[in-house]
Amino acid sequence: MSSEPTRYRTLKDIPKEEYMAPGTPLCAGCGAQLALRLALKALGPHTIVVNVPGCVALFAIYPYSSLKLPFVFTSFVAAPATAQGIVDAIKVLRSKGVNLPEDTKVLVVVGDGAAYDIGLQSSSGALHRQLDHYYFVYDNEAYGNTGFQYSSATPFLSRTTTSEATDRVPGNTFWKKDLFEIWRAHGVPYIATVAASKPVDLLRKFEKAARFKGPKLFLALGVCPTGWGSDPQMTVKIDKLAVETGIWPLKEAVYGEVRHTYIPRSLKPVEEYLRTQRRFAHLFDGKHDDLLKEYQARVNAYWEKVWSTELK
Amino acid sequence: MIIRVRLHGRGGQAMKTAGRVVGTAAFLEGFRAQDSPMYGPERRGAPVASFLRISDEEIAERGYVWSPDIIAIADPTLIGDPRANVLDGARQSTAAFVNIPTLDGIRVGDLTRLTNYDVTRAAIRLLGRAVLSSGVAGAVVKLLPISRQSLEEAVKIEMEDIGLKEREIDLNVKLALECFEGTPRVPVEPLPTEELQQFRAVELGWQPPEVSIGLIRNVGNGVEKMTGSWRVSRPVIDYSKCTRCGVCFDYCPEAAITLAGPDNRPVIDYDHCKGCLICYNECPVKGAITVEEEGLAEKVASGGVV
Ligand code: SF4
Ligand code: SF4
Numbered sequence: 001m002s003s004e005p006t007r008y009r010t011l012k013d014i015p016k017e018e019y020m021a022p023g024t025p026l027c028a029g030c031g032a033q034l035a036l037r038l039a040l041k042a043l044g045p046h047t048i049v050v051n052v053p054g055c056v057a058l059f060a061i062y063p064y065s066s067l068k069l070p071f072v073f074t075s076f077v078a079a080p081a082t083a084q085g086i087v088d089a090i091k092v093l094r095s096k097g098v099n100l101p102e103d104t105k106v107l108v109v110v111g112d113g114a115a116y117d118i119g120l121q122s123s124s125g126a127l128h129r130q131l132d133h134y135y136f137v138y139d140n141e142a143y144g145n146t147g148f149q150y151s152s153a154t155p156f157l158s159r160t161t162t163s164e165a166t167d168r169v170p171g172n173t174f175w176k177k178d179l180f181e182i183w184r185a186h187g188v189p190y191i192a193t194v195a196a197s198k199p200v201d202l203l204r205k206f207e208k209a210a211r212f213k214g215p216k217l218f219l220a221l222g223v224c225p226t227g228w229g230s231d232p233q234m235t236v237k238i239d240k241l242a243v244e245t246g247i248w249p250l251k252e253a254v255y256g257e258v259r260h261t262y263i264p265r266s267l268k269p270v271e272e273y274l275r276t277q278r279r280f281a282h283l284f285d286g287k288h289d290d291l292l293k294e295y296q297a298r299v300n301a302y303w304e305k306v307w308s309t310e311l312k
Numbered sequence: 313m314i315i316r317v318r319l320h321g322r323g324g325q326a327m328k329t330a331g332r333v334v335g336t337a338a339f340l341e342g343f344r345a346q347d348s349p350m351y352g353p354e355r356r357g358a359p360v361a362s363f364l365r366i367s368d369e370e371i372a373e374r375g376y377v378w379s380p381d382i383i384a385i386a387d388p389t390l391i392g393d394p395r396a397n398v399l400d401g402a403r404q405s406t407a408a409f410v411n412i413p414t415l416d417g418i419r420v421g422d423l424t425r426l427t428n429y430d431v432t433r434a435a436i437r438l439l440g441r442a443v444l445s446s447g448v449a450g451a452v453v454k455l456l457p458i459s460r461q462s463l464e465e466a467v468k469i470e471m472e473d474i475g476l477k478e479r480e481i482d483l484n485v486k487l488a489l490e491c492f493e494g495t496p497r498v499p500v501e502p503l504p505t506e507e508l509q510q511f512r513a514v515e516l517g518w519q520p521p522e523v524s525i526g527l528i529r530n531v532g533n534g535v536e537k538m539t540g541s542w543r544v545s546r547p548v549i550d551y552s553k554c555t556r557c558g559v560c561f562d563y564c565p566e567a568a569i570t571l572a573g574p575d576n577r578p579v580i581d582y583d584h585c586k587g588c589l590i591c592y593n594e595c596p597v598k599g600a601i602t603v604e605e606e607g608l609a610e611k612v613a614s615g616g617v618v
């Protein structure tokens with residue numbers, strides 16, 4: 001992406017404007033909140049936010065609102081329809097001569113529970129209709145707002161309150177659903193994964209997405225000290241480790257063409273990441289080495305493909 | 313006779329587990345017991361509560377404890393916090409346990425049956441962290457007709473259940489017993505069920521949509537919520553070392569740091585900083601951000617405790 005024109009070259013270019021008011025009800029050290037705060041800086045003041053149940057819904061506990069932007073709260077499944085309604089209303093207003101800012105955008109903000117599970121069917125509909133909107137998923141890899149229950153975004157071997165680690169089961173035994181690829185199959189203009197520990201990459205992706213009409217989809221890692229059992233001050237470090245171990249690849253797909261925006265030459269061992277979180281603590285009792293190897297092998301296989309296709 | 317207990321703490325202080333331990337101890341002692349945490353939207357550091365009913369007869373109530381016979385306060389800064397509402401439904405005869413070194417100068421409404429122990433210090437000494445569940449449970453059990461053995465057994469069961477290792481379980485048992493021994497007993501007078509206040513559902517009449525849909529016109533007014541009280545540690549910037557690199561501003565999830573003035577110096581908004589310490593952890597200059605423990609004295613002085 002370095003060859004493309006951009007406002008964002010270094011950390012110094014992170015805009016000073018804030019669209020989030022301090023004093024939110026979210027947990028101290030919430031990675032999802034950081035990712036969203038940065039994303040809003042790129043999206044700017046003319047963003048209309050649609051949100052569903054999840055941690056971010058706490059931004060609007062009546063009569064308070066933590067975003068300095070219009071905020072519509074709706075049910076899990078109704079977010080794409082709500083966004084469609086707003087997009088249509090903007091069109092109608094413009095056709096009646098109402099002067100709305102050129103860069104008025106509709107942004108759907110949902111957690112992984114809504115994106116991967118409960119709202120997948122309706123968002124698929126919106127992608128199919130090529131609805132012109134932004135869709136931002138803060139992926140804390142479980143139902144964080146209700147006490148950390150398993151979702152289909154929960155990674156392999158993670159302990160959640162509904163995928164306990166016992167003598168017989170090592171936590172969640174399923175692999176994380178590949179939402180990026182599901183989205184890609186819809187033939188939408190822009191898809192990207194982002195991480196709060198790489199703010200310049202994050203800002204550039206939002207900047208780039210603005211060129212396209214149609215669905216612009218973002219998957220942000222949401223380090224969750226409360227659910228993951230990690231130290232709040234380690235949030236950015238853990239986020240960085242997710243990227244550097246290769247567990248959270250940074251990539252984009254423009255009309256389906258995938259390109260990684262950060263390609264590590266060598267990967268840090270997945271253990272380095274897993275050890276920072278209590279949800280994986282059961283893996284380090286000496287009895288789970290095979291599973292840890294399986295985890296590492298899966299990550300390696302992913303990157304070997306990337307290295308052979310993109311590092312030529 | 314039902315004894316009703318309400319435990320108040322902050323998210324992260326493990327009041328839910330404290331309630332579980334006391335409930336299990338009561339059960340082992342032969343009582344019927346019911347414990348449940350509050351489900352609320354607020355997070356680590358925010359006021360939370362859990363509820364407990366102990367009885368020798370069937371318990372036909374559920375949910376929030378409106379008329380507590382015992383209140384346990386794990387964090388004294390909650391006493392004056394309207395959001396915590398620790399005195400809700402309390403009577404003058406309600407017994408209150410406060411996690412504080414001394415009761416000198418401490419008032420909990422007009423309650424007269426106050427007792428205390430410094431659970432935090434004991435927890436830090438034994439566990440290395442201010443995890444208060446076992447300690448507060450020990451103190452509360454002291455006020456109930458429950459034996460030391462049942463307490464000990466309950467701590468073991470519950471700590472094992474949350475996955476602690478043997479050594480940690482032992483330390484938690486020590487903590488519980490220390491707080492049990494150290495907390496002076498005060499009499500508890502359960503309110504007869506007949507005298508329980510009856511609560512009726514609130515009736516909501518018709519309201520025009522401008523009112524009933526909860527439309528927030530003043531966007532960004534969340535800033536009125538002072539989440540600074542969640543903080544247990546305070547990041548402090550030493551401007552003689554700070555290079556104005558802005559990294560702390562970049563990574564503060566709360567937008568509690570602004571870059572101000574011609575030199576773009578980072579300024580921390582202590583009314584809202586939650587003390588996650590990401591800024592401290594990410595600052596590339598050694599010593600530019602240091603961490604201070606939030607002193608209780610300071611919170612008392614700022615009106616947090618009444
Ligand atoms: S539960 Fe996790 S994702 Fe939700 S607010 Fe807390 S830290 Fe953030
Ligand atoms: S990160 Fe440290 S050196 Fe950089 S601006 Fe903040 S306090 Fe100063």
Ligand code: SF4
Nearest residue numbers: 564585586588589591
């Ligand atoms: S501790 Fe630092 S990063 Fe965390 S909320 Fe306070 S100012 Fe922000």
